[in-house]
Amino acid sequence: MLSLTSNALKPLSSIHNTFLFRTKPSLKPISACYIPADPASSQKQQQVYQPFRPPPSPLPAQFRTLDTNGRLEVLANRLGLWFDYAPIIPSLIQEGFTPSSLEEATGISGVEQNQLVVATQVRDSLLQSNTDPSVVSAFDIGGAALLYEIRLLNAQQRSAAAAYIVARGLDAAGAQELARSIRDFPRRRGDKGWDSFDYTQPGDCLAFMYFRQSREHKNLSEQRTSTLEQALKAAVTENAKGRVLEELNAGGEEEGREDDGTGETVRVPVVRLKIGEVGEAKTVAVLPVCKAEEREKGMEEAPRECRTEGEFGVVVAEKGWTRWVVLPKWEPVAVLGKGGVVVSFPDARALPWRTNRWYREEAILVVADRDWKEVNADDGFYLVGGDDGGELKVERGSALKERGVEESLAKVVLVVRPPRDGSDDQLSDDDWE
Numbered sequence: 001m002l003s004l005t006s007n008a009l010k011p012l013s014s015i016h017n018t019f020l021f022r023t024k025p026s027l028k029p030i031s032a033c034y035i036p037a038d039p040a041s042s043q044k045q046q047q048v049y050q051p052f053r054p055p056p057s058p059l060p061a062q063f064r065t066l067d068t069n070g071r072l073e074v075l076a077n078r079l080g081l082w083f084d085y086a087p088i089i090p091s092l093i094q095e096g097f098t099p100s101s102l103e104e105a106t107g108i109s110g111v112e113q114n115q116l117v118v119a120t121q122v123r124d125s126l127l128q129s130n131t132d133p134s135v136v137s138a139f140d141i142g143g144a145a146l147l148y149e150i151r152l153l154n155a156q157q158r159s160a161a162a163a164y165i166v167a168r169g170l171d172a173a174g175a176q177e178l179a180r181s182i183r184d185f186p187r188r189r190g191d192k193g194w195d196s197f198d199y200t201q202p203g204d205c206l207a208f209m210y211f212r213q214s215r216e217h218k219n220l221s222e223q224r225t226s227t228l229e230q231a232l233k234a235a236v237t238e239n240a241k242g243r244v245l246e247e248l249n250a251g252g253e254e255e256g257r258e259d260d261g262t263g264e265t266v267r268v269p270v271v272r273l274k275i276g277e278v279g280e281a282k283t284v285a286v287l288p289v290c291k292a293e294e295r296e297k298g299m300e301e302a303p304r305e306c307r308t309e310g311e312f313g314v315v316v317a318e319k320g321w322t323r324w325v326v327l328p329k330w331e332p333v334a335v336l337g338k339g340g341v342v343v344s345f346p347d348a349r350a351l352p353w354r355t356n357r358w359y360r361e362e363a364i365l366v367v368a369d370r371d372w373k374e375v376n377a378d379d380g381f382y383l384v385g386g387d388d389g390g391e392l393k394v395e396r397g398s399a400l401k402e403r404g405v406e407e408s409l410a411k412v413v414l415v416v417r418p419p420r421d422g423s424d425d426q427l428s429d430d431d432w433e
Contacts, residue, residue: 059087068095075106082144083123086116118151119144122158131159138166149175157182157202164202168234178202181209184274187420188212191272196243203236210234211244216269216330223331268381269332272417281328286315287367289323289342292350292392296385296409299370299392304338325365332367332414339371341410343383343392351415352381352396364417366394368410375400375408382408 063071063085071088079085092102099110108116123143126136139147139162149172150161161182165175185205188194193211197204210231217224225248232244278284286306290298305318325342327333333340343366351364368383375382378398384405386393394412395405 059091060084063088068092072105075102075108081140082116082142083120083140086120086144089113089117115148116144119147122147122151125155126159126162129155129159131162135159135163135166145172146170146175148172150179153179153182160200161202168203177209178206180280181205184209187274188272189420193243193247197235197240198237201236201240203234204240207231207235207240207244211247212271214247216271216332268412268415269330270415270417271330273327273419275419277328277419278326283329283334284326285329285333285336285340286324286326287333287336287340287342288317288321289325289344289365291323292343292345295390295392299341299343299383299409302341304370327367327416330414336367336369336413337371339369339410340367341370342367348417350393352394352399362417364415366412367414367416368412370410372411373407373409375406381412383410383412384408 062080063074066074071092074080074085075088075092089102089108093099097105099113102113103109123136123139126147146165147162150158150165153161161175161178164170164178168174170178182202182205185197185199185208188208191212192215194208197208197211199205208231210227214224214227214231217227228244228248232241232248235241235244288302288306290302303317303319303321307316308314309316323344327342345364345366348362348364350366366383373382375397378396378401380397381394382397382400383392384395384400392409395408400408
């Protein structure tokens with residue numbers, strides 16, 4: 001059932017009276033005081049606005065009025081010094097040219113274009129860092145290839161390296177080695193002889209690189225002596241020269257060795273692989289890797305033959321294997337035949353000589369020759385199986401002979417330490433130019 005309810009309507013007069021007698025809120029008077037503007041702040045606000053000024057042209061003044069064809073002609077005929085016409089290259093790139101089209105029009109290859117532009121930036125940074133004008137002017141003729149090689153150094157290092165390049169008359173290859181040695185020096189902290197070389201001297205950095213390379217050659221070898229002579233020639237400080245001379249006069253007796261705590265020395269090269277060293281190496285070796293805990297069976301099952309095939313040098317092994325390592329073809333690695341193998345150890349406690357604490361905590365790779373099993377050298381080192389078929393370990397030849405062991409699993413030819421991941425040689429934001 002539907003029910004309706006009616007509401008009585010109020011008379012209009014009552015509503016009118018309600019609005020008529022409603023009290024209005026009282027308004028407070030507005031008061032304000034005048035605060036005079038600070039003349040200094042108003043002057044600062046006026047200085048905020050700066051009229052638009054177009055960015056300076058990257059082109060030297062003598063080339064700004066030339067049209068596109070005129071600039072192409074300057075590049076094609078190399079009119080002027082290399083750092084004068086190098087800024088033309090990015091200006092033409094902005095207009096739509098590509099490195100390949102510029103090469104067709106001017107005969108300057110894409111590689112050389114990049115070299116010219118980067119070398120010009122390096123030269124500008126030398127001028128900004130107040131490098132001796134006579135040093136900078138020495139690169140006016142054919143200096144682009146030299147300055148390009150020091151591009152990754154910071155401003156201070158560039159200035160010192162440029163002075164050393166001029167003083168020693170280095171070529172592009174020498175400048176590349178110099179820059180590489182400067183960048184590599186900090187991460188070699190802790191290596192033998194490191195404290196004797198001065199990081200602020202480019203020559204000492206280069207000398208230490210040669211000093212370290214000499215330890216990768218056999219004792220009393222011509223390569224080792226030649227490398228140490230290069231280190232002596234490159235060294236600048238007296239401490240560095242003295243350290244190299246000490247190594248030369250020692251006749252190689254301490255090369256590649258470490259004290260074992262008993263006065264004896266270790267006759268095996270111990271090197272630290274540096275970051276990027278494999279990529280920069282001219283030749284490399286690919287070797288199978290087995291773990292120490294895989295024991296004798298794992299080492300014997302590792303492939304013996306690994307060769308390259310075809311025009312692309314595809315690496316082919318005689319059988320499948322899961323673990324490989326690529327190492328620079330140092331002399332001990334280069335002389336390995338088909339018996340080369342690498343055994344990985346979780347730390348250096350497997351080595352029979354005394355090591356530093358941080359050294360013991362590092363993983364190591366032991367490169368060995370399975371074709372050389374006879375224990376014939378007292379001061380040599382050999383891979384043998386552990387007691388009761390335990391993990392592989394490294395033993396000294398004299399210790400094996402005392403126990404009557406005449407044959408090992410392989411002779412150790414090299415110990416490789418891992419790259420040290422440090423930031424000492426990294427460029428800060430302020431160093432980039």
